[in-house]
Amino acid sequence: MSDLEIQAGLGRSPRANRQHRPPRRFGVAEALAGLFTIFLVTAALFPALVAPGDPLGIDPLSAFQSPSPAHWFGTDESGRDIYTRVSHGTGSSLLIGTVATLIGLGLGLVLGTLAGMLGPIVDFTVNRFLEVLFAFPGLLLALLFILIFGPGVATATVAVGLATAPGYARIIRGQLLSVRSSAFVEAATVLGRSPGQILVRHILPNTLAPLFVLGTLGIGQAIVWASALSYLGLGAAPPAAEWGAMLSAGRTYIGSAWWMSFFPGLFIVLTAVSATALGRGIERRLRHA
Structure with a gap:
């Protein structure tokens, strides 16, 4: 069972998912995750509201200043404000994570639908491909993938999407098979509905609902992977205001200017944790709906 299956709760049996327990109210973790997500979305769409400075503007006289009221997250080797760079880098980091997740979900939906709907031969072939x-x-x-097509932001985004597709495909296949064996699909078959009508009206709507949960969980994972690639110099490159690139630039000064790596890394971790908390909360409410 993959990490996403465990987090989303989609690897459990349908009987376990139908246990009737009253959904909990939003807890402290979910509330904090929601507030942090609101900040991230605001920073991504309107970065000047949360950090009005220039993320690329240099000030050599202010280089390597530790966190202070003047520079909340300190400054880097060129005197650039880390808080401003982290805030302005939110948009690119979220965009990379979102696009990579959409690529992975799209490919996973195609492979999972082929495996779950086109009979045992196709199912066997797709499953063997996924196992490889x-x-x-x-x-x-x-x-x-990056070794073949070269480094860069676009290549890293596609690479992360392709790497996450097999996990999505297996989850979607399992959901399709579960929905196909449900009573309402059998009733539609008895009523003489065509396979196309059953697929569009009954199977896909009940299969696509959990994809929102998977997408929420997957964005955090994709951001972590894309940041790791940028840290290795295979994605966004310094001086780009992208979290992974900032981590890569700060590793040279980790002993003397720890804040250059700490705060971008903190935002990566908090984003992944917030996405997981929100995804699990949504999954619980969908399960009890």
Whole structure:
């Protein structure tokens, strides 16, 4: 069972998912995750509201200043304000994570639908293909793709999307098979509905609903992977205001200017944790709906 299956709760049996327990109210973790997500979305759409400075503007006289009221997150080797750079880098980091997740979900939906709907031969073929892909760690698949097509932001985004697709495909296939065996699909078949009508009206709507949960969880994972690639010099490159690139630039000064790496890394971790908390909260409410 993949990490996303465990987090989303989609690897459990349909009987377990139908247990009737009253949904909990939003807890402290979910509330904090929601507030942090609001800040991220605001910073991504309107960065000047949360950090009006220039993320690329240099000030050599202010280089390597530690966190202070003047510079909340300190400054880097060129005197650039870390808080401003982290805030303005939110848009690019979220965009990379969102696009990579959409790529992975799109490919996973195609492969999962083929495996779950086109009979045992196609199902066997797709499953063997997915097993081959699962034999390699996802990040290794992304590195192989970048090795072939070269480094860059676009390449890293596509690479992360391709690396996450097998996990999505297996989850979607399992959901399709579960929905196909449900009573309302059998009733539609008895009523003489065509396979196309059953697929569009009954199977896909009940399969696509959990994809929102998977997408929420996947964005955090994709941001972590894309930041790792940028840290290795295979994605966004300094002086770009992207969290992984900032981590890469700060590792040279980790002993003397720890804040250059700490705050971009903190935002990566908080974003992944917030996405997981919100995704799990949404999944619980969908399960009890």
